Amino acid sequence: MVAPLRLGIAGLGTVGAGVLRLLAAEPGLIAARAGRPILPVAVSARERNRNRDVDLSGLAWEDDPVALARREDVDVFVELIGGENGHARAAIEAAIAAGKDVVTANKALLAHHGQMLAEAAEARGRTIRFEAAVAGGIPVIKALGEGLAANRISRVMGVMNGTCNYILTRMEATGLPYATVFEEARGLGYLEADPRLDVDGIDAGHKLALLAALAFGTRVDFEAVDLEGIGRIAIEDIRHAADMGYRIKLLGVARMTESGLEQRMSPCLVPSGSPLGQLEGGTNMVVLEGSGVGQIVLRGPGAGGGPTASAVLADVIDLARGHRGAVFGQPATTLARAVPTPSAVPAPYYLRLGLRDRPGALAQVAAALGDAGVSIDRMRQREHQADVAPVLIVTHPTPPEAVADALGRIGRTGITVGETVSIRIEKV
Amino acid sequence: MVAPLRLGIAGLGTVGAGVLRLLAAEPGLIAARAGRPILPVAVSARERNRNRDVDLSGLAWEDDPVALARREDVDVFVELIGGENGHARAAIEAAIAAGKDVVTANKALLAHHGQMLAEAAEARGRTIRFEAAVAGGIPVIKALGEGLAANRISRVMGVMNGTCNYILTRMEATGLPYATVFEEARGLGYLEADPRLDVDGIDAGHKLALLAALAFGTRVDFEAVDLEGIGRIAIEDIRHAADMGYRIKLLGVARMTESGLEQRMSPCLVPSGSPLGQLEGGTNMVVLEGSGVGQIVLRGPGAGGGPTASAVLADVIDLARGHRGAVFGQPATTLARAVPTPSAVPAPYYLRLGLRDRPGALAQVAAALGDAGVSIDRMRQREHQADVAPVLIVTHPTPPEAVADALGRIGRTGITVGETVSIRIEKV
Numbered sequence: 001m002v003a004p005l006r007l008g009i010a011g012l013g014t015v016g017a018g019v020l021r022l023l024a025a026e027p028g029l030i031a032a033r034a035g036r037p038i039l040p041v042a043v044s045a046r047e048r049n050r051n052r053d054v055d056l057s058g059l060a061w062e063d064d065p066v067a068l069a070r071r072e073d074v075d076v077f078v079e080l081i082g083g084e085n086g087h088a089r090a091a092i093e094a095a096i097a098a099g100k101d102v103v104t105a106n107k108a109l110l111a112h113h114g115q116m117l118a119e120a121a122e123a124r125g126r127t128i129r130f131e132a133a134v135a136g137g138i139p140v141i142k143a144l145g146e147g148l149a150a151n152r153i154s155r156v157m158g159v160m161n162g163t164c165n166y167i168l169t170r171m172e173a174t175g176l177p178y179a180t181v182f183e184e185a186r187g188l189g190y191l192e193a194d195p196r197l198d199v200d201g202i203d204a205g206h207k208l209a210l211l212a213a214l215a216f217g218t219r220v221d222f223e224a225v226d227l228e229g230i231g232r233i234a235i236e237d238i239r240h241a242a243d244m245g246y247r248i249k250l251l252g253v254a255r256m257t258e259s260g261l262e263q264r265m266s267p268c269l270v271p272s273g274s275p276l277g278q279l280e281g282g283t284n285m286v287v288l289e290g291s292g293v294g295q296i297v298l299r300g301p302g303a304g305g306g307p308t309a310s311a312v313l314a315d316v317i318d319l320a321r322g323h324r325g326a327v328f329g330q331p332a333t334t335l336a337r338a339v340p341t342p343s344a345v346p347a348p349y350y351l352r353l354g355l356r357d358r359p360g361a362l363a364q365v366a367a368a369l370g371d372a373g374v375s376i377d378r379m380r381q382r383e384h385q386a387d388v389a390p391v392l393i394v395t396h397p398t399p400p401e402a403v404a405d406a407l408g409r410i411g412r413t414g415i416t417v418g419e420t421v422s423i424r425i426e427k428v
Numbered sequence: 429m430v431a432p433l434r435l436g437i438a439g440l441g442t443v444g445a446g447v448l449r450l451l452a453a454e455p456g457l458i459a460a461r462a463g464r465p466i467l468p469v470a471v472s473a474r475e476r477n478r479n480r481d482v483d484l485s486g487l488a489w490e491d492d493p494v495a496l497a498r499r500e501d502v503d504v505f506v507e508l509i510g511g512e513n514g515h516a517r518a519a520i521e522a523a524i525a526a527g528k529d530v531v532t533a534n535k536a537l538l539a540h541h542g543q544m545l546a547e548a549a550e551a552r553g554r555t556i557r558f559e560a561a562v563a564g565g566i567p568v569i570k571a572l573g574e575g576l577a578a579n580r581i582s583r584v585m586g587v588m589n590g591t592c593n594y595i596l597t598r599m600e601a602t603g604l605p606y607a608t609v610f611e612e613a614r615g616l617g618y619l620e621a622d623p624r625l626d627v628d629g630i631d632a633g634h635k636l637a638l639l640a641a642l643a644f645g646t647r648v649d650f651e652a653v654d655l656e657g658i659g660r661i662a663i664e665d666i667r668h669a670a671d672m673g674y675r676i677k678l679l680g681v682a683r684m685t686e687s688g689l690e691q692r693m694s695p696c697l698v699p700s701g702s703p704l705g706q707l708e709g710g711t712n713m714v715v716l717e718g719s720g721v722g723q724i725v726l727r728g729p730g731a732g733g734g735p736t737a738s739a740v741l742a743d744v745i746d747l748a749r750g751h752r753g754a755v756f757g758q759p760a761t762t763l764a765r766a767v768p769t770p771s772a773v774p775a776p777y778y779l780r781l782g783l784r785d786r787p788g789a790l791a792q793v794a795a796a797l798g799d800a801g802v803s804i805d806r807m808r809q810r811e812h813q814a815d816v817a818p819v820l821i822v823t824h825p826t827p828p829e830a831v832a833d834a835l836g837r838i839g840r841t842g843i844t845v846g847e848t849v850s851i852r853i854e855k856v
Contacts, residue, residue, distance in 0.1 A: 022578050022720045032645065032758040033577045131575070137721035139575025146751075147559070147567025149461045150450050150741030217460065275703070275727065292450045292738035293565035296728040299703065300721065310720035313578030323574075323751040330460040 004037035005320040006073055010065035010091055011080030012045035012052055015105055015132070018305030019078065019312050020054040030313070034320035038313070044068040069095035076101045076319055078312060084108035092128070096121045101324065103315040105132035105308055108197075111206035111222035114213065115335065118327035127324045129315035134207040135160050135284040137307025138300040139314060144288055145214050145329040151290025153215040156254045157428065161204035162282030162302040163190045164230050164250040168267075169280050172238045172247070178231065190282075200229035201250055201265040208252035211286070212263050213328045216256050217335055220328070221263070224340030228266035237352060237421060240392050241269050244378070246350070247277045251426055253343075260339030268426040269350050275299065276428045287428065346397040348377060348425040353410060354388045354417040355381070361415045365391065368413055372406035374398050388417045394425065432465035433748040434501055438493035438519055439508030440473035440480055443533055443560070446733030447506065447740050448482040458741070462748035466741070472496040497523035504529045504747055506740060512536035520556070524549045529752065531743040533560035533736055536625075539634035539650035542641065543763065546755035555752045557743035562635040563588050563712040565735025566728040567742060572716055573642050573757040579718025581643040584682045585856065589632035590710030590730040591618045592658050592678040596695075597708050600666045600675070606659065618710075628657035629678055629693040636680035639714070640691050641756045644684045645763055648756070649691070652768035656694035665780060665849060668820050669697050672806065674778070675705045679854055681771075688767030696854040697778050703727065704856045715856065774825040776805060776853040781838060782816040782845040783809070789843045793819065796841055800834035802826050816845045822853065 031037040042060035062068040069077045069091040077095035081088040088109050095102050121128050131141045170181045197203045205225040213220040230250050241248050246269035255262045270277045275297050279285050284302030289295050301307040355361050378394040407420050437444055459465040470488035490496040497505045497519040505523035509516040516537050523530050549556050559569045598609045625631045633653040641648040658678050669676050674697035683690045698705045703725050707713050712730030717723050729735040783789050806822040835848050
C-alpha cells in the first residue's frame with residue numbers, strides 16, 4: 001500500500017468532529033477510493049477536554065494551530081477554525097510556508113484573502129481546496145471548476161445560506177414576523193455568533209464571491225458584492241408574493257456583463273414552482289449556466305457536520321489521488337481584475353405601497369410609474385385599513401435605475417404612507 | 429506554455445461536432461483552465477463530406493477509427509461512435525493497447541465491457557473517462573466518484589432517458605396515448621435508430637449500471653438490472669396518478685441491501701411536487717444519497733450536442749491537468765462482484781383494476797388484498813362504463829412479492845376485466 005496521506009486538523013467543532021467520524025466509519029472504503037489511507041495524525045482546538053463524541057486517542061494534540069500546521073508529520077493541513085483573520089489565517093499561512101496543501105471550509109478568509117493565499121500556495125507548488133466553503137455538501141466547486149470547465153459561464157445563482165432560507169420559509173409557514181422567527185432561530189442555535197453574517201447576507205456573499213472567481217477567472221472580490229440582507233422582509237410581502245405565485249429567497253447572482261462583473265446577494269422573488277422557489281429550510285441550491293451545457297441545478301444540504309465533512313474529505317481524497325489543481329481553476333497570477341458593475345439588467349419588480357384613501361390616488365401612482373418608464377404587468381389593490389390600502393404591483397422588465405426613479409416619484413406624490421417596497425423578481 | 433494535449437476524435441455526429449465547436453469557441457479559456465492547450469489533431473467518421481457546420485481544416489482524417497486510435501500524434505482518444513461492439517470497441521481497445529487515455533460517451537459499451545476495458549486500461553497506467561455517458565451535461569460521474577468519495581453510498585436514483593421523459597410528459601400534457609406520442613417522438617428524431625434502447629429502458633439501464641459500479645465499488649453488471657420500459661403505461665394511469673398527486677417517471681434505482689445489489693429501471697410513481705416529479709421533457713435528474721452528505725440532487729440537460737460535449741471536454745480537461753484516476757473510482761481489479769438481488773424493499777403501490785358491475789365485487793378485491801397482506805391507504809372507484817368500473821388503489825408500503833401475490837388472487841376472483849396494473853410508488 002502507498003504511504004498514507006497524513007492530516008492535521010485544526011478546529012474540532014461540528015465539522016472537524018464530522019471529518020474524524022466519517023474517516024473512522026469507512027477507513028477501508030476511503031483508502032480504496034483515494035488510492036492510499038487517509039490518516040488524521042494531529043489535531044488542534046480551543047478546548048482540549050470538551051466531549052466531541054469522537055475518539056481522539058492516537059492523535060497528537062497541539063494547542064497552537066500554527067504549530068499543527070508546521071508539523072513534519074502533516075501532509076495536508078485542514079483548517080476548520082473559521083474567521084477571516086486570527087488563528088485560521090496565521091495557521092494557513094504557516095502551512096503554506098511549510099509547503100503543505102490546505103483544505104478549508106473558511107469562506108470568510110478566502111473571500112478576503114483568497115488571492116494572496118492562492119498566489120502564495122501556488123508559488124510553492126501547493127494548493128488550497130475549499131469545496132466545503134460553499135454550499136455545504138453540494139460538490140459545487142468541483143462541478144463548476146472541473147465539470148463545467150469547457151464552458152464559458154454566463155451566470156451563477158444560488159441560495160447559499162440555510163439560516164436565511166430557514167427564517168424566510170418559517171415566516172411563510174407560521175405567519176410570524178421576521179423578529180420573532182429570528183429569535184427562534186437564534187434559540188435553536190442556527191445563527192452565527194455574529195448573526196449579521198447570516199441575515200445581512202455576508203456569509204452568502206462570501207460564497208458568491210468565491211463562485212464568481214472560479215466561474216469567470218477573476219480575482220475574488222467580496223467588496224464588490226452588492227449585499228442586502230433579509231431584515232427588511234415583511235411578513236406581508238411573503239404573503240402577497242405567495243398569492244402572486246412567488247416566494248422570497250435570499251438569492252445570489254453573479255453575471256459577467258459587457259460592462260463588468262455583477263455580483264449581488266439580495267432578497268428576490270422567484271416563481272414558487274421553480275427549483276429555487278421550492279427550496280425549504282436549510283437546503284441550498286446552486287444554478288450554473290454555461291455556453292455548452294446550458295443550465296445545471298445542484299441541490300443539497302448547505303450545512304451540518306456530515307455534509308460539510310463530506311466536502312472536506314472530497315478535497316482530501318482528491319489530494320491523495322494527486323489531483324491538485326489551481327485554487328481558482330487557473331493559476332492565481334492569471335486571474336483578471338474584474339470591473340465591478342451594478343446590475344443594469346432589466347427585471348420585473350414587485351412593488352408594495354400603502355395608498356391613502358383619496359380620489360385619484362391610484363392614478364397618481366400609475367402616472368409616476370409611467371413617467372419613470374415603468375410599465376405595469378399586474379396590479380392588485382387590497383381593501384383599505386385605517387385609510388390606507390395596500391397596492392401590489394408586478395412590473396414588466398425594468399432597469400433597476402428606472403425602478404429607483406419611480407420610487408422617488410411615488411414618494412413625492414405624497415399619497416403613499418410609509419416606504420414603498422421594491423423587490424426584484426429573478427428569472428430562474 | 430506546456431505542450432498541448434492532442435485529441436483524436438472518432439465520430440462526428442451531434443456530440444463530436446459539439447466538441448469541436450466548443451473547443452473552437454474558447455481555446456484560450458480552455459487552455460487557461462486545463463493548464464495547456466487542448467488540440468484536436470485527427471478525426472474519423474463514416475461520411476467524410478457531410479456538412480457538420482464545423483471547420484475540419486487542419487485536422488487529419490482517418491477512415492478507420494482504429495487507425496485514428498493508434499496515431500502517434502494522438503494523446504487522448506475520444507470515442508463518440510456509439511454501439512456496444514463494432515468500431516467503437518475495436519478502436520477503444522486499439523487506443524488502450526497503444527497506451528492512450530480514452531474519453532467516451534458510450535454507455536452501452538461500458539455497461540457490457542466496462543470491467544474488461546477498465547482492467548486493460550489500468551494495467552497500462554491509462555484510464556477511460558465517461559462523464560458524457562451518463563445524464564448528458566450533468567457532472568454526475570464526477571459528483572459521485574469524486575465529490576461524494578468519502579461517503580458510503582446508500583442509494584442512487586435517476587431519470588436518465590430524456591426521450592422517455594419527453595414521451596411521458598407529452599402524454600400527460602396532450603392526453604394522447606403512448607403509441608401516438610411514440611410516433612410523434614420518432615418523427616422528431618428523438619428516438620434511437622433502435623427505439624427499444626429508449627422505450628424499453630435499456631439505454632437508461634446502461635447508465636444506471638455504470639452509476640451503481642461507481643457508487644458501490646462493484647463490477648458493472650448491466651445484465652442484473654431489472655428492466656421495464658414505458659410501453660405499457662396507459663394514458664389512464666398518467667391521468668389517475670396525476671389526480672392522486674403523482675407523476676409517472678422511468679426511474680432508475682440502485683441500492684445496496686443486505687442481500688445484495690438491487691438495480692432496477694422501471695416506471696414508478698413519484699410525488700408531483702418532488703424534484704423528480706417536476707421534471708419536464710428531456711431534462712435529466714440524478715439523486716445521490718450518502719452516509720455523510722445525506723441527499724444531493726443534480727438536474728440538467730440529459731442529451732444534446734452542447735451538454736454532452738461539455739461533459740466530454742470536462743474529462744479531457746481533467747486528463748490535461750493530469751487528473752487520471754481509476755475508471756470506476758478504485759482500481760478495476762479491486763471491484764467486488766455484487767450479488768444481484770430483486771427489490772424486496774416495501775413500497776406503496778398504485779393499482780388500477782377494471783371491476784365488473786356485480787354485487788360484492790369490491791369486497792372480493794379488498795379480501796384478496798387483505799389475504800395477500802396488502803393494506804389499502806386510499807381507494808377510489810370511478811363510474812361504471814359498459815359494465816366495468818375502474819378502481820384505483822394506493823397501498824401502504826408493501827413488499828413486491830406481496831403485491832404479486834395480491835395480483836394473482838385478484839385475477840382468480842374472476843371479477844376483474846383485463847390485467848390489473850401495478851406501479852411502484854418510489855419515495856424520493
